[in-house]
Amino acid sequence: MSLISEKDKKNLLRRQRKSDYFKKLCALVTWSSVLLLAVLLFQVSVDGFSWIDWQFITSFPSRFPERAGIKSALVGTFWLIGLIAIISIPIGVSSALYLEEFAKPGKLNKFIEVNISNLAGVPSIVYGILGLAIFVRFFALERSLLSGALTMSLLILPVIIIASREAIRTVPMSIRLGAYSLGATRWQTAWAHVLPASFPGIMTGVILALSRAIGETAPLIMIGALTFVAFLPEGPMDSFTAMPIQIYNWISRPQQEFHELAAAGIIVLLVVLLLMNATAIYIRNKTERRLK
Amino acid sequence: MSELSAVGSAPAVAGEKAEAVTEKALELQEVSILYSGIPAVKKVSCNFLRNNITSIIGPSGCGKSTLLRSLNRMNDFIHDVTIEGKIMFSSEDLYGAGVDPVEVRRRIGMVFQKPNPFPKSIYNNIAWAPGINGYEGSNDELVERSLKQAALWDEVKDRLHDSALNLSGGQQQRLCIARALAMEPEILLMDEPCSALDPISTSHIEDLLFELKSRYTIIIVTHNMQQASRISDFTAFMEMGKLIEFGETEEVFTNPKVKRTEEYVTGRFG
Numbered sequence: 001m002s003l004i005s006e007k008d009k010k011n012l013l014r015r016q017r018k019s020d021y022f023k024k025l026c027a028l029v030t031w032s033s034v035l036l037l038a039v040l041l042f043q044v045s046v047d048g049f050s051w052i053d054w055q056f057i058t059s060f061p062s063r064f065p066e067r068a069g070i071k072s073a074l075v076g077t078f079w080l081i082g083l084i085a086i087i088s089i090p091i092g093v094s095s096a097l098y099l100e101e102f103a104k105p106g107k108l109n110k111f112i113e114v115n116i117s118n119l120a121g122v123p124s125i126v127y128g129i130l131g132l133a134i135f136v137r138f139f140a141l142e143r144s145l146l147s148g149a150l151t152m153s154l155l156i157l158p159v160i161i162i163a164s165r166e167a168i169r170t171v172p173m174s175i176r177l178g179a180y181s182l183g184a185t186r187w188q189t190a191w192a193h194v195l196p197a198s199f200p201g202i203m204t205g206v207i208l209a210l211s212r213a214i215g216e217t218a219p220l221i222m223i224g225a226l227t228f229v230a231f232l233p234e235g236p237m238d239s240f241t242a243m244p245i246q247i248y249n250w251i252s253r254p255q256q257e258f259h260e261l262a263a264a265g266i267i268v269l270l271v272v273l274l275l276m277n278a279t280a281i282y283i284r285n286k287t288e289r290r291l292k
Numbered sequence: 293m294s295e296l297s298a299v300g301s302a303p304a305v306a307g308e309k310a311e312a313v314t315e316k317a318l319e320l321q322e323v324s325i326l327y328s329g330i331p332a333v334k335k336v337s338c339n340f341l342r343n344n345i346t347s348i349i350g351p352s353g354c355g356k357s358t359l360l361r362s363l364n365r366m367n368d369f370i371h372d373v374t375i376e377g378k379i380m381f382s383s384e385d386l387y388g389a390g391v392d393p394v395e396v397r398r399r400i401g402m403v404f405q406k407p408n409p410f411p412k413s414i415y416n417n418i419a420w421a422p423g424i425n426g427y428e429g430s431n432d433e434l435v436e437r438s439l440k441q442a443a444l445w446d447e448v449k450d451r452l453h454d455s456a457l458n459l460s461g462g463q464q465q466r467l468c469i470a471r472a473l474a475m476e477p478e479i480l481l482m483d484e485p486c487s488a489l490d491p492i493s494t495s496h497i498e499d500l501l502f503e504l505k506s507r508y509t510i511i512i513v514t515h516n517m518q519q520a521s522r523i524s525d526f527t528a529f530m531e532m533g534k535l536i537e538f539g540e541t542e543e544v545f546t547n548p549k550v551k552r553t554e555e556y557v558t559g560r561f562g
Contacts, residue, residue, distance in 0.1 A: 105371060174408035178468070181366060182421035182475055183398025192420060193410055 041270075048263025056264055060230040061246065065257035070265050072229040073246035076145070077214055077272065079233055080242055083149030084156065084213050089206055091153070092160030093195075096202075099161075100168040101190045120158035127155040128222025136223050143224040146236040151219050156209040163205020167198040200284040207280035211273050217244035243269045315342040316380075317479050317509040318363060323377035325358050325367065332358045334533040335377070340479070340526075345501060345510045347520035347541070350530035351556070356513045359530070360481050363511065364400035365393040381479075398425055401477035405484040407464035409456035409471075414439075414448050417456045417467055418474045425475065434474055442470035443500050462493025469500065473508075480504070482512040486519065498523050517557055521545045529553045 004012070059069025103109050131151025141147040171194050179189040195202075220242055227249040229241040243265060250262035318340040325333040333355040340346050348356040358367070365386060367373045379386040386396055410417050418438050419431045427434065435452065439445040444466040448459070456467055465485060472480060482501075486494040501510055501523050514520050520527055520541065527544040529537045529552075537544055537553040548554045555561055 172408070174404060174406060175410060177366065177369065177404065178408040178410065178471075179421075180369065181364065181397055181402035181404075182471065183394055183425055184421060185394050188424050192424070197411055 044263045044266050044270075047260045048265070048267050051260055051264035052267060056261075057268070061228055061249075065255065065261055068250075068258075068261055070243065070246055070268055072232060073241050073243045073265070074268065074272075075232050076225075076229070076240040076242045077269075079145050079236075079240060080149055080152065081210055081214055081276075083145060083236060084152050085206070085210060087149055088153040088157055088160055088209070092157050092206070092209075093164050093202060095157075096161045096164030096168055097190055097195070100165055101186060101194060116158045116161050120162060123218075124155055124216050125218040125222060127151055128219030130154065131219055131223045142237070143226070143239050144237045145233055145240045147223050148220055148225055148240065148242070149236070151223055152213045152216065155216065155219060156213050159209040159212065160206055163209065164198070164202045167201025167205065168194060170201060171197045200287045203283045203287070204280050207276055207283075211276045214242070214272065214276075215244060215269065217248055220245055221248070243272070316340070317342040318511075319378075319380040321378040321380065323359070323362065323375065323379060325355070325362055326374045326376070327358075327370070328372045329374075332533055333362070336530075336535040337377075338528060338535060338538045340509060340511055342509050343505055343507075344525040345505050345512060345523055346526040346528060347524035348511065348513045348528045348530060349515075349517060349520050349556070350536075351561070352515075354530045355533040356528075356530050357483055360483055360511065360513050361402075363479070363481055364397050364402055366397070366402060368393055398475060399477055400479045400481060401472035401475055402481040403465070403468050403472055403483070403485045406488050407461055407468050409459070409464050409467050411455065411457055413453045414456050414459070414467060415452040418471050421471065422474050438470040438474040439467075441473050441504070442466045443496060443503075444470055460493070462489050462496060465489060465493065465497060466500065469497070473504070477508065479509045479511065482510065484513055484515060487515060494519070517545075517559075529556060531556070 056069045057074065058071050059067060060072050061070075062068040099109060099112065128151060131147060131154065135141045135147040135150045136143060141150070175193050175197065176189055179193050180186075184192070225245050226239050226241050227245055229239070233240045247262045247265040247269065250258045250265060253259075316339045320336055320338050320340075322335045322337050323333060324331055324335055336359060348360065350356050361367045362375055363379065363386070367375070375387055381396070381400070384391065410420065412420070415431075415435055418435045422434060423431070436445060436449075439448065444463060447463060448454075448467075456464065459467060465488075469480075469485070486497055489497070498519065501512070504510060505525075512520075512524065524541045526539065527537075527541045528535055529544060529548075529550075531552060537548055537550045539549070544553060545557050548557065
């Protein structure tokens with residue numbers, strides 16, 4: 001004697017099987033993307049790993065692959081990250097704060113919101129053209145680090161604004177009302193409660209946006225970052241190169257050795273990316289614990 | 293003693309007859325509140341007296357919370373709200389042209405339905421608001437005094453720098469009251485402050501309100517009619533946005549003038 005009828009049992013079995021299939025399909029999709037990444041990393045490592053040594057990190061590029069290194073590109077990339085962060089974080093976070101906390105909801109606000117979302121989807125080469133026209137030519141900043149950083153900031157600002165707005169929106173309204181009810185102004189509320197509470201989310205968004213920026217090549221090519229730099233930039237007005245540019249340059253050469261150098265460059269770039277993402281996770285965990 | 297307090301503005305002692313004090317803390321003149329043109333509160337006129345507890349009762353959606361929020365301009369944060377009529381606070385209209393809502397909220401505090409401590413330490417929950425409002429005394433003293441007033445000091449004095457979020461719901465709500473008291477408001481508005489709490493925490497807070505009324509004017513919205521009858525000196529009954537009856541609590545509960553009030557307080561609807 002069973003608890004349910006034969007017909008119900010069949011039905012239940014069929015539904016359970018469906019659910020099981022779907023679970024397996026989802027798992028397959030997830031793991032195949034991980035697998036793809038693993039294959040890619042493996043391939044790059046096989047090609048480039050033997051080239052990575054202290055000499056590779058500390059040498060300028062060279063015509064001779066065994067003497068070539070990534071020093072100027074690495075330093076250029078760090079310069080870029082620093083400048084982009086200085087430019088884009090204050091602007092991005094302030095914009096998000098304005099849109100969420102100060103601006104009256106309405107048509108204009110909606111219009112800005114839609115536009116920012118659209119800007120996040122604009123191809124990076126378009127930002128490169130914009131940077132070339134505005135920063136390099138119009139403001140006559142030349143092919144400098146500053147031009148590059150400003151262009152890249154434009155590129156990642158929409159991402160930072162969207163991520164910051166999301167983070168700010170997760171702060172419960174009750175906290176704001178609590179602050180207002182004690183005679184706080186909007187600014188005092190935003191500064192003392194909304195920003196600290198949304199800080200982990202904002203930081204995560206910012207660092208992910210920055211790591212997108214350091215991987216971008218197209219805008220830098222457009223504004224004319226150099227591909228062969230045998231010196232280190234000493235200020236924001238110096239010309240520069242960056243890791244993706246250096247990798248691009250090596251890849252486009254005919255010799256096999258340079259292709260392997262490119263792979264080595266990719267490994268270094270990936271390590272920098274991973275370090276940045278790890279920092280994001282570390283900051284988030286640390287501040288989240290403090291808040292709870 | 294009771295003769296004296298009736299004359300001057302000295303605070304009345306708790307438990308004293310309500311008639312002794314007649315000074316108005318807030319005076320509502322034909323107040324209507326509209327959300328996008330739809331009235332939620334219709335032409336309410338009444339007086340809230342100093343050093344008394346006034347309860348606002350009524351079925352859900354009757355506009356009592358809306359009315360309460362308008363008393364310290366918390367409705368300003370809701371989109372498309374219009375307020376008609378006048379709310380006089382020491383001879384000035386709260387919605388008058390030159391009135392800064394920030395100043396209004398500094399002087400008329402509020403405690404919300406759900407405890408909403410800041411995700412900071414207990415100490416900073418209390419010290420923050422006076423700090424930004426230019427308080428120059430000792431923070432330690434202020435924190436201790438406020439927590440004592442809210443009957444929370446003994447429970448938290450050894451962990452003032454712990455996160456407020458580690459407190460129980462009832463403790464959090466008393467912390468929110470302490471936080472409001474630290475600003476030394478003239479009026480304390482409470483929007484169903486006990487609805488998220490268990491009976492023991494509720495009775496703590498009710499005892500507390502009884503003690504606070506000698507120094508503050510308290511206006512409390514409650515769903516709990518026993519609570520209204522236990523703690524308040526005056527009771528306002530609202531329905532469908534209208535003020536149906538307003539009077540001394542005893543009167544409203546035992547001998548209401550309006551039939552509808554009687555039906556509500558005896559539990560025949562709502």
